[in-house]
Amino acid sequence: MxxxxxxxxxxxxxxxxxxxxxxxxxxxxxxxxxxxxxxxxxxxEAVTHALQQRASHPIYGYTLYPESLFTVMQDWFKNRHNWSIERNSILMCPGVVPSMHAAIEALSKPDDIVIVQPPIYQPFFSAVTETGRKLVENPLKLEQGEYYVDFEHLEQCAASGAKLLLLCSPHNPVGRVWQRDELEGILDIARRYQMTIISDEIHADLIYPTYKHIPLATLTDDVSIVTAVSPSKTFNIAGLGLSCLIVNDRQHRKLIQKVFDSGHISASNPFSITAFEAAYRGGxxxxxxxxxxxxxxxxxxxxxxxxxxxxxxxxxxxxxxxxxxxxxxxxxxxxxxxxxxxxxxxxxxxxxxxxxxxxxxxxxxxxxxxxxxxxxxxxxxxxxxxxxxx
Ligand SMILES: Cc1ncc(COP(=O)(O)O)c(C=O)c1O
Structure with missing residues (x-):
């Protein structure tokens, strides 16, 4: 039907x-x-059915992330995005925005420069300012009705000592799906200035015909990339709150985990876990x-x-x-x-x-x-x- x-x-x-x-x-x-x-x-329906089944079990106590949740998520990214994600690179978090805050806390110090590319989803700004970091803007260029990265300016921002770049891929609000050469250009700058990229890919599955989302982390193994993904936008389960960070640098992963642990923000609930798994399995x-x-x-x-x-x-x-x-x-x-x-x-x-x-x-x-x-x-x-x- x-x-x-x-x-x-x-x-x-x-x-x-x-x-x-x-x-x-x-x-x-x-x-x-x-x-x-x-x-x-x-x-x-796969999600509502799984939630109803879970709700019919009358105990809603503390819940572990089952291994099946990681497997189904890894399969999804392999099949849809040709991305092989290592199990131990995944950190769970109730939401992308809190995970971005945690990653900024973990990977930079107060007053460090963090670059954002406006126009941009508002919490990108607040994640930088509320963590006491210095916000530097690298506005996108609008040319003939399409937005582009201003690479010359991005390089200047990076050269001024920026620690982090918050990338939005695909981009909210302008709807750009970044192409390979654009992502390579960003990686090239990050590599030369030793900048870590936090790549928010929450909209990765919502791509129109003829375009293709390329997970940034698939293009490099020598730049530190922290990717945020979630089935929340894809399957309309944002209210349940669950997302993952995929962190390719072991040391950085430990630092982020430490922030998660100190704020007790990696715990989740049985319904978000159920919906997450059912969505990637059956959606x-x-x-x-x-x-x-x-x-x-x-x-x-x-x-x-x-x-x-x-x-x-x-x-x-x-x-x-x-x-x-x-x-x-x-x-x-x-x-x-x-x-x-x-x-x-x-x-x-x-x-x-x-x-x-x-x-x-x-x-x-x-x-x-x-x-x-x-x-x-x-x-x-x-x-x-x-x-x-x-
Ligand atoms: C780019 C982007 N990141 C993060 C979020 C929110 O994510 P979460 O609800 O998991 O914090 C949104 C929601 O609109 C978004 O557009």
């Missing part, structure tokens, strides 16, 4: 951040929420169908929006279920842009400015919802635009 991604599921009864936080985040509940990065689709077909559905939605959104308000163009996403809308030609301030989407269009998007100054004039749209909902949001944007120009 094909999976019904068109099914509308009421999330307002489930304390969902995306729906039940609207009043706080947007100041009104009257917006179609296409913001925070989870999906409005039911998770694969493959679901994911393939999901990507076909998202790809179709992505194309329809681009067609609709770009045909109508010519002042909004879309940076075509190569991966992730996020679209990056370039609204700079509307000539609005960031505050006015926010107001336009909330109060005129009644659509709840993430303001680009929250991804750093480089995001000024942009908005991020999450298209992982039934197509009817996403297209209704697009129609609202178009109507609001036309009304404003009528």
């Amino acid at each position: 094909p999976i019904d991604f068109d099914q509308i599921i009421d999330r307002t009864t489930s304390s969902s951040l995306k729906y039940d936080f609207r009043k706080v985040y947007f100041g009104t509940e009257d917006v179609i929420p296409l913001w925070v990065a989870d999906m409005d689709f039911a998770t694969p 493959e077909m679901w994911l393939d169908e999901l990507m076909v559905y998202l790809d179709e939605t992505r194309k329809k959104v681009i067609e609709l929006i770009e045909l109508n308000p010519p002042e909004i163009t879309i940076v075509d996403s190569q991966g992730t279920y996020l679209l990056w809308l370039d609204c700079r030609a509307m000539g609005l301030t960031d505050e006015e842009l926010k107001q336009f989407f909330i109060y005129k269009a009644k659509v709840g998007l993430n303001p680009g400015i929250s991804y750093g100054k480089a995001g000024s004039g942009f908005m991020r749209m999450n298209i992982a919802a039934p197509r009817k909902t996403v297209l209704e949001a697009c129609q609202r944007i178009i109507r609001a635009y036309v009304d404003g120009h009528g």
Whole structure:
């Protein structure tokens, strides 16, 4: 049976951040929420079934990570990404963001330079500043509608003594899937300046046809790479919280483990373990169908929006279920842009400015919802635009 991604599921009864936080985040509940990065689709049946089975055992005590969890995860990365992950290089953690904090703590000292590449998912900034490290920005370059790494500037940042680079691959919010030559270029700089790369690959499985995600760690054995992965975005289980770090340098692995141990942050719960394993074991077909559905939605959104308000163009996403809308030609301030989407269009998007100054004039749209909902949001944007120009 094909999976019904068109099914509308009421999330307002489930304390969902995306729906039940609207009043706080947007100041009104009257917006179609296409913001925070989870999906409005039911998770694969393999996952819900496994969770129901686990729930039927009435004891929810402290739980170990079973060996089968590592095996299934290793198989997934071997089969989908041609990456052979060594068992002892894997560290478990309840989430990618906490693991990134831990890796920064472990592999750098206060005031060390950490590079980020804005526009970028906000916690990249806070992971650096909240750990007392020095934030250095290497903004991406936007050329002819596509984002690129500014290598010359990255080299200058590295040469200034940077300890770490936080890479987002694929990139949230701009949707770039980095190509081999780009990743090699980044590795080359890291190698020459002895910089460790923390590569957040949480969106690795969400790739559109003709693009291919290359795990950074598969391209090197002489640069220290800390890769964060998780089935949370892939299978819509982010609320359960579980992820892994894959650390290729033994010493660095020990240092990160020490931070995990000192903060007691590697412990997990029986439901996240169950969902993690079931997703990687039984979610493959679901994911393939999901990507076909998202790809179709992505194309329809681009067609609709770009045909109508010519002042909004879309940076075509190569991966992730996020679209990056370039609204700079509307000539609005960031505050006015926010107001336009909330109060005129009644659509709840993430303001680009929250991804750093480089995001000024942009908005991020999450298209992982039934197509009817996403297209209704697009129609609202178009109507609001036309009304404003009528
Ligand atoms: C690039 C990136 N990293 C990390 C996260 C959050 O990961 P976690 O919930 O595991 O902390 C997100 C969520 O949107 C993300 O887009």
